[in-house]
Amino acid sequence: MDNIEALNVRKSIRGYKPDMVPKEVLMEVLKVAGRSPSATNTQPWHITVVSGEMLDRIKHRNMELLASGAAPHPDIPYKSYTGVYRRRQIELAIQLFQLMGIERGDSDRRAEWNTRGYRFFDAPAAIIISSDRSMEESISQLDIGIITQSICLAALGYGLGTCISGQGVMFPEVLREFVGIPESRRISISIAIGYPDWDFPANKLESKRELVENITTWVGFN
Ligand SMILES: Cc1cc2nc3c(=O)[nH]c(=O)nc-3n(C[C@H](O)[C@H](O)[C@H](O)COP(=O)(O)O)c2cc1C
Numbered sequence: 001m002d003n004i005e006a007l008n009v010r011k012s013i014r015g016y017k018p019d020m021v022p023k024e025v026l027m028e029v030l031k032v033a034g035r036s037p038s039a040t041n042t043q044p045w046h047i048t049v050v051s052g053e054m055l056d057r058i059k060h061r062n063m064e065l066l067a068s069g070a071a072p073h074p075d076i077p078y079k080s081y082t083g084v085y086r087r088r089q090i091e092l093a094i095q096l097f098q099l100m101g102i103e104r105g106d107s108d109r110r111a112e113w114n115t116r117g118y119r120f121f122d123a124p125a126a127i128i129i130s131s132d133r134s135m136e137e138s139i140s141q142l143d144i145g146i147i148t149q150s151i152c153l154a155a156l157g158y159g160l161g162t163c164i165s166g167q168g169v170m171f172p173e174v175l176r177e178f179v180g181i182p183e184s185r186r187i188s189i190s191i192a193i194g195y196p197d198w199d200f201p202a203n204k205l206e207s208k209r210e211l212v213e214n215i216t217t218w219v220g221f222n
Pocket of ligand 1: 167189
């Protein structure tokens, strides 16, 4: 698979086969993704890979917190989207609910769907990316964005699917407790990783993109 094809076929996988991913394969993915560029080659990322019983415990605790009504409080704060960004967010939700057969008014199934990201979409492994708080936040988050995409693209080469999940890091204290990420590191993002279950309806999603013409300003061209 060349890089153009990889960029075209990568998509978020929200349903996985239960098969474990061998540690050696994950190691290869991380080795090649580690070739990602970063500002002055600082490589600010720390990667935690979690699987098996510890992943189950994290999922279980996240579910308990959600059920208790605890407010998500990620280390990297999110704010509500407005305007065109909100429209795109809603379009995505509509597409996903249609594929999953979730009716607009079915609040139970909508809420259940919402928990999937907190369960890393039941993938057999999850990757958590954190970075030292001594690093300037905005530039190191750019670097982390780059390696995040690199992991997703590298994974394709091993028949793996991924879903980047902000939901997976909404309760950072859970990750600190179960995988030992110290308070001195900001937890940025998680990536669910495993072998895609192509029968899972949401995996059929083709998410939309704005036309290049609408997002690009050309200067100095005819
Ligand atoms: C920073 C970031 C956080 C994300 N968090 C979630 C998430 O919490 N839950 C989820 O289902 N998808 C999440 N996604 C996946 C996006 O929804 C997805 O990338 C987008 O809709 C485009 O679809 P595609 O990945 O299939 O091309 C996240 C993606 C990024 C880049």
